[in-house]
Amino acid sequence: MGEIRIARQSDYDLFSPTTPIVIDNGGSTFRIGWAGESDPRIMFRNVAFRPRHRSTGETVTVVGEHDPALFKYFDCTRSSWRSPFDNNVVYQFEIMEYVLDYGFDRLGASSSMAGKVDHPILMTECICNPVYSRAKMAELLFETYGVPSVAFGVDAAFSYKYNQNLGICAEDGIALSIGFMTTHSIPILKGEPLPEGSCRTNVGGYHVTNYLKEVLSLKYPYHAPSITWEKAEELKREHCYVAPDYPSELQIFKKETKEAEEKKWVWQLPWVPPPQEELPSEEELARKAAIKEKQGQRLREMAAAKRSQKITDLENELHVLETLLSQLDEAELPEVASSILARSGYLSRQEIESAHSRVSQSLRKARGEPAVTVEENTDTATSADKYPLVSIPDEMLTPDQLKEKKRQIFLKTTSEGRLRAKQKRAEEEMMRERQNQLEEGRRLENPELYLEELRAKYKELSEKIDQRKRLKTNGNGNGNGNGTGNGNNVSGGTGRGERLNAAQRERMRLLTTALFDKGKGEDTFGLKDEDWQLYKLMSKDTDDDDDDVVNPDEAELERVAAKLQEFDPSFVGRAEAELMQSTQEPPRPRALTAEDYQVVLGVERFRCPEVLFQPGMIGEYQAGIDEIVSHSLRRLPNLDSSIKDRMCQSIIVTGGGSLLPGLEQRLETGIRATRPYLSPLKIVRAVDSVMDAWRGASVYAASELFSTQTFSLEDYNEKGEDWLKRCNIVYSLYD
Amino acid sequence: MEADVVRSEMVLPPVMPFKRVQMGDKYQKGQSRGRYWKHLKQLLQAENFISLPLDEPNYLNIESPPSMYPSKKYCDITGFEAPYVDPRTKLRYADPEVFKRVRNLPNDHVQRYLALRNAAVIIR
Numbered sequence: 001m002g003e004i005r006i007a008r009q010s011d012y013d014l015f016s017p018t019t020p021i022v023i024d025n026g027g028s029t030f031r032i033g034w035a036g037e038s039d040p041r042i043m044f045r046n047v048a049f050r051p052r053h054r055s056t057g058e059t060v061t062v063v064g065e066h067d068p069a070l071f072k073y074f075d076c077t078r079s080s081w082r083s084p085f086d087n088n089v090v091y092q093f094e095i096m097e098y099v100l101d102y103g104f105d106r107l108g109a110s111s112s113m114a115g116k117v118d119h120p121i122l123m124t125e126c127i128c129n130p131v132y133s134r135a136k137m138a139e140l141l142f143e144t145y146g147v148p149s150v151a152f153g154v155d156a157a158f159s160y161k162y163n164q165n166l167g168i169c170a171e172d173g174i175a176l177s178i179g180f181m182t183t184h185s186i187p188i189l190k191g192e193p194l195p196e197g198s199c200r201t202n203v204g205g206y207h208v209t210n211y212l213k214e215v216l217s218l219k220y221p222y223h224a225p226s227i228t229w230e231k232a233e234e235l236k237r238e239h240c241y242v243a244p245d246y247p248s249e250l251q252i253f254k255k256e257t258k259e260a261e262e263k264k265w266v267w268q269l270p271w272v273p274p275p276q277e278e279l280p281s282e283e284e285l286a287r288k289a290a291i292k293e294k295q296g297q298r299l300r301e302m303a304a305a306k307r308s309q310k311i312t313d314l315e316n317e318l319h320v321l322e323t324l325l326s327q328l329d330e331a332e333l334p335e336v337a338s339s340i341l342a343r344s345g346y347l348s349r350q351e352i353e354s355a356h357s358r359v360s361q362s363l364r365k366a367r368g369e370p371a372v373t374v375e376e377n378t379d380t381a382t383s384a385d386k387y388p389l390v391s392i393p394d395e396m397l398t399p400d401q402l403k404e405k406k407r408q409i410f411l412k413t414t415s416e417g418r419l420r421a422k423q424k425r426a427e428e429e430m431m432r433e434r435q436n437q438l439e440e441g442r443r444l445e446n447p448e449l450y451l452e453e454l455r456a457k458y459k460e461l462s463e464k465i466d467q468r469k470r471l472k473t474n475g476n477g478n479g480n481g482n483g484t485g486n487g488n489n490v491s492g493g494t495g496r497g498e499r500l501n502a503a504q505r506e507r508m509r510l511l512t513t514a515l516f517d518k519g520k521g522e523d524t525f526g527l528k529d530e531d532w533q534l535y536k537l538m539s540k541d542t543d544d545d546d547d548d549v550v551n552p553d554e555a556e557l558e559r560v561a562a563k564l565q566e567f568d569p570s571f572v573g574r575a576e577a578e579l580m581q582s583t584q585e586p587p588r589p590r591a592l593t594a595e596d597y598q599v600v601l602g603v604e605r606f607r608c609p610e611v612l613f614q615p616g617m618i619g620e621y622q623a624g625i626d627e628i629v630s631h632s633l634r635r636l637p638n639l640d641s642s643i644k645d646r647m648c649q650s651i652i653v654t655g656g657g658s659l660l661p662g663l664e665q666r667l668e669t670g671i672r673a674t675r676p677y678l679s680p681l682k683i684v685r686a687v688d689s690v691m692d693a694w695r696g697a698s699v700y701a702a703s704e705l706f707s708t709q710t711f712s713l714e715d716y717n718e719k720g721e722d723w724l725k726r727c728n729i730v731y732s733l734y735d
Numbered sequence: 736m737e738a739d740v741v742r743s744e745m746v747l748p749p750v751m752p753f754k755r756v757q758m759g760d761k762y763q764k765g766q767s768r769g770r771y772w773k774h775l776k777q778l779l780q781a782e783n784f785i786s787l788p789l790d791e792p793n794y795l796n797i798e799s800p801p802s803m804y805p806s807k808k809y810c811d812i813t814g815f816e817a818p819y820v821d822p823r824t825k826l827r828y829a830d831p832e833v834f835k836r837v838r839n840l841p842n843d844h845v846q847r848y849l850a851l852r853n854a855a856v857i858i859r
Contacts, residue, residue: 061746063747089775093772101751109751109753110752110753112752114753115755128794130778143756146754196792199799200799202798250816603815607814618851619852619854621801621802622800622801622802623800623803628799
């Protein structure tokens, strides 16, 4: 696009008020300069932006492109870049005014004392511009800028004239102008464009860039933020080309030949490999090991200290209990015994004994000796004691005791249940152990055979699971096809792949048959309360059934897969194989490689420009740019075919969109297909497709007769809008 | 204003010496100006081309008719020729591997692919 910052011109005052200012008001670029010069002074993107300045809060206006770093001072979230154009017609004159302000200012108009833009203006517009737009533009120029006189011209015609003067094309020809949003084909006869023969199709450079941007963003969703409009334009400019024959080019890429590889272009996004961790040096390692040792040592010492402390505590307690027991034994009288008991805090001798055994056990454990399994004895001994009431029949108990008995029964059954569960688990464990050992034995004795068996089992299981999945989707497909008979949707709206298992089908059947319209034309469901009982008949609409059925198989599959991974070096998991086929993976949580950050432009290089020739690819059911030439010629029935032949020998392709390589060749094949056999055809690209429109306009405005073609505010006021519609300039002023 | 912003002169000054009417006077602050401008569709309706003689060219006249060639169907994801359409998502695909990818697409990707082709169903 050129420099970001456009310098203000300083020679505005040097031009006399008769020198016209030439403006090429294009859909993508605005060019402004002085008549008679070979290049426009100022060029910028024809857009304006109204962000809010953060510190002052006021809304300011920015036109064209600027250094992106400066936008941090503005709040850019509420506003967006706006263009004055809708398709190729100017409709938003406020933005047009901002653009003109900026253009005139940079041209140096701010230095003049005139208080208005005191030069005639030649501005470009599209062919057959609606008169409302033209009128509003003229109003803007006359009333706001004080311009003395104005003329409007078609940019494609100016480009053609310019090339004609350079000798590239003849007096009669066709101008094919590929613009930003539209492409026009305008026949030129004796140097004048024929609006009645012109044809417009609504595809242009914008659509190509937009298509490229969308396709890349969808193909690489992880890199979507890097694929901006500007980047897409850059990629288009540098790497897109037009395929001479679209289907055969597609075939090259589909077959993935070497040629396809060469044509692919890889855009490497900036990527920094993660910093390599340096291996710590010998000293580091030794130091770290020493520190760890010391810490370990410290911990061990602390643990040992604690343990010895605990042991001494337990020993003390044991000692106390033993003295108590011995005291009890020595005590002959029951009163002495009970007093001793009361003092110690234990209720009976048994308690003391049980406490004693517990303490001695923990002591043994602390000392590291195997614990004696006295548990079971105590349990069995005390079960009768713990639940004394259980064995006594009901009639002999008081209500309180009954309650007590219930509680004891409950406790007994639960503890017995727990015991049984523990036993069962132990048994299962033993069985599994035995099986594992058997398998291990088999593996060791015959590894090959074992692996074979495992692989076969794996294949079987995975096939079963795949089949079930396929059945589900197929069954659903059939169901969808047949199930609209009753006017209800078959899909139960599970939202998760619309699987209809038996339960859901049953539900649907109930809904559709039992209660809905029986042909009388009225829906009476719900009038009776019993109708709603229907829902009780249905099973809950969940996927639990599926999960239960599938899980055992999948669990088995997991186990076999795990074993295979352990023993078989050539095993590749099913899930991994699938992942390897998909191409749009985000970088997974493994080490990222440079390839993850690459955007490959293969087919897209010529797929996007194809939009110009087949607008159907983006949903516009119009003719492609090669076809509109034939439409154009067909709209001139009064012209002799010899003239048409002459025109076809001088076809100029102009406009920004025509810079794609391979365009002329493709256009030639396309247009030749619509012309009579062996009629002459010659297609040339304009000398400078982007600038020629402005240059042609500049030459035009510099000619002496230009002032006869302009109109002033008085003209407009007197003659009105109708006249403005018909007011078209004569292009052959300077032949 | 910050120094770099002033230096770059990116912001339009509120008063321009070559204008007779300044922006601030023309467009009062606070009024919504966007809705004031007629879009192209409204412009064309207002033009009332039907009342004009048919052979005079106007903006609508010169529009291209639909293409003579039947439109070829291309795969939405890979761009190759696509003989098949996925009944659930209505996306076109070229062969079974692409079909797998089509089925694994998240829903908003599906809508964006369809919108590229102007085939997305817009529910308002």
